[in-house]
Amino acid sequence: MLSLPALLAAQATPISIRAGRLLDGQGGAQSNATIVIEGGAISRVDANAPAGTATYDLSRYTVLPGLIDGHAHLSWYFNRSGRLHTPRDGDTPEESMLAMTGNGWATLASGVTTVQSPGSPEDKDLRDFIASGAVPGPRVLTSLEPITNPRLTPDSLRSIVRRRKAEGADFIKIFASKSIREGGGPTLSQAQLDAICGEAKAQGLRTLVHAHSADSMKEATLAGCTQIEHGVFATDDVLKLMAERGTYFDPQCGLVFRNYLDNRAKYEGIGNYNEQGFAFMEKAIPLAVAAFKRARATPGLKIVWGTDAVAGAHGRNVEDLICRVQDGGQPPMEAIISATSLGARAIGLGNQIGAVAPGLQADLIAVDGDPRIDITALRRVVFVMKGGRVYRWDGVR
Numbered sequence: 364m365l366s367l368p369a370l371l372a373a374q375a376t377p378i379s380i381r382a383g384r385l386l387d388g389q390g391g392a393q394s395n396a397t398i399v400i401e402g403g404a405i406s407r408v409d410a411n412a413p414a415g416t417a418t419y420d421l422s423r424y425t426v427l428p429g430l431i432d433g434h435a436h437l438s439w440y441f442n443r444s445g446r447l448h449t450p451r452d453g454d455t456p457e458e459s460m461l462a463m464t465g466n467g468w469a470t471l472a473s474g475v476t477t478v479q480s481p482g483s484p485e486d487k488d489l490r491d492f493i494a495s496g497a498v499p500g501p502r503v504l505t506s507l508e509p510i511t512n513p514r515l516t517p518d519s520l521r522s523i524v525r526r527r528k529a530e531g532a533d534f535i536k537i538f539a540s541k542s543i544r545e546g547g548g549p550t551l552s553q554a555q556l557d558a559i560c561g562e563a564k565a566q567g568l569r570t571l572v573h574a575h576s577a578d579s580m581k582e583a584t585l586a587g588c589t590q591i592e593h594g595v596f597a598t599d600d601v602l603k604l605m606a607e608r609g610t611y612f613d614p615q616c617g618l619v620f621r622n623y624l625d626n627r628a629k630y631e632g633i634g635n636y637n638e639q640g641f642a643f644m645e646k647a648i649p650l651a652v653a654a655f656k657r658a659r660a661t662p663g664l665k666i667v668w669g670t671d672a673v674a675g676a677h678g679r680n681v682e683d684l685i686c687r688v689q690d691g692g693q694p695p696m697e698a699i700i701s702a703t704s705l706g707a708r709a710i711g712l713g714n715q716i717g718a719v720a721p722g723l724q725a726d727l728i729a730v731d732g733d734p735r736i737d738i739t740a741l742r743r744v745v746f747v748m749k750g751g752r753v754y755r756w757d758g759v760r
């Protein structure tokens with residue numbers, strides 16, 4: 364990583380990047396393009412510019428917009444006993460904050476320049492410190508504390524939405540179904556979801572709904588919520604309804620379940636990470652791939668990319684994009700669009716990030732290989748720029 368003075372100096376003068384291949388995040392591709400960056404934003408993209416004069420010569424690589432993970436939990440980490448951190452494991456808030464900052468750096472260095480964090484009040488300060496440039500990390504959008512309590516009245520749910528807004532939440536996260544480890548059935552009524560998503564809309568906030576069962580997904584869609592997460596038990600009918608209503612869908616392909624199973628000893632015995640919970644997750648892997656395929660087969664359904672990255676998965680986010688292509692049959696370009704321009708629109712930042720186009724912020728990554736031919740090239744990140752600052756460059760400048 365460059366030192367802070369070097370970073371600041373780099374921002375003051377125009378930067379140019381020569382891209383061997385350029386994927387613009389909107390389905391376009393070109394060879395030998397030069398991207399010019401001024402004041403942290405892309406000022407122009409020159410086709411067929413001469414090589415050799417660029418600030419960063421990435422002629423050997425594929426340049427694409429920084430990836431947008433619509434669902435990552437930076438606050439989850441393994442403590443020094445090698446177990447999932449819990450509020451009562453003895454870690455101080457400072458230790459937890461440092462662990463979370465480390466997760467942010469791992470995420471950014473892996474090419475994910477923006478994450479949406481559903482359900483962690485702890486990450487407000489991290490969001491603000493990263494945004495100020497004080498610490499490296501992805502741009503963070505946070506819901507702060509999620510809404511989970513099924514016993515609250517519609518009126519008190521509306522007041523919670525207003526309180527979250529006052530506290531600085533970027534969006535509202537709602538649990539409308541049980542965990543996959545508990546079967547995934549609905550927990551909130553239609554009236555409760557109507558109250559939350561209706562009030563959020565009135566307050567100008569988006570709503571992300573955790574829902575596994577088709578019933579809970581249908582309720583969230585009818586309530587006008589913005590986006591549904593997970594949806595392992597989605598049916599064709601509910602996916603069709605979501606497409607009609609323009610509800611974004613964020614299914615996971617496999618990383619989240621595989622990560623739990625790979626790290627079983629670090630989770631087992633905590634909360635619902637028990638024998639039955641792990642059995643559910645093992646069963647969920649083929650179900651999740653099938654649900655993803657069903658979603659892709661639904662005309663007009665807007666499928667965004669969110670990994671649900673937890674402890675053990677930070678920095679490995681792209682594995683879930685690779686899963687979508689390799690196991691879910693998604694064309695690589697479509698997968699990349701879901702993680703860039705479509706992802707940006709879903710989080711309300713379509714006019715700021717998610718594409719290589721003049722006027723947008725310079726969030727750019729380079730990978731070794733062509734992900735259109737080999738999606739695993741996304742594992743081989745060599746360059747990361749966010750807002751015009753270079754945070755990673757493995758080659759020579």
Ligand SMILES: [Zn+2]
Pocket residue numbers: 434436481671
């Ligand atoms: Zn989650």
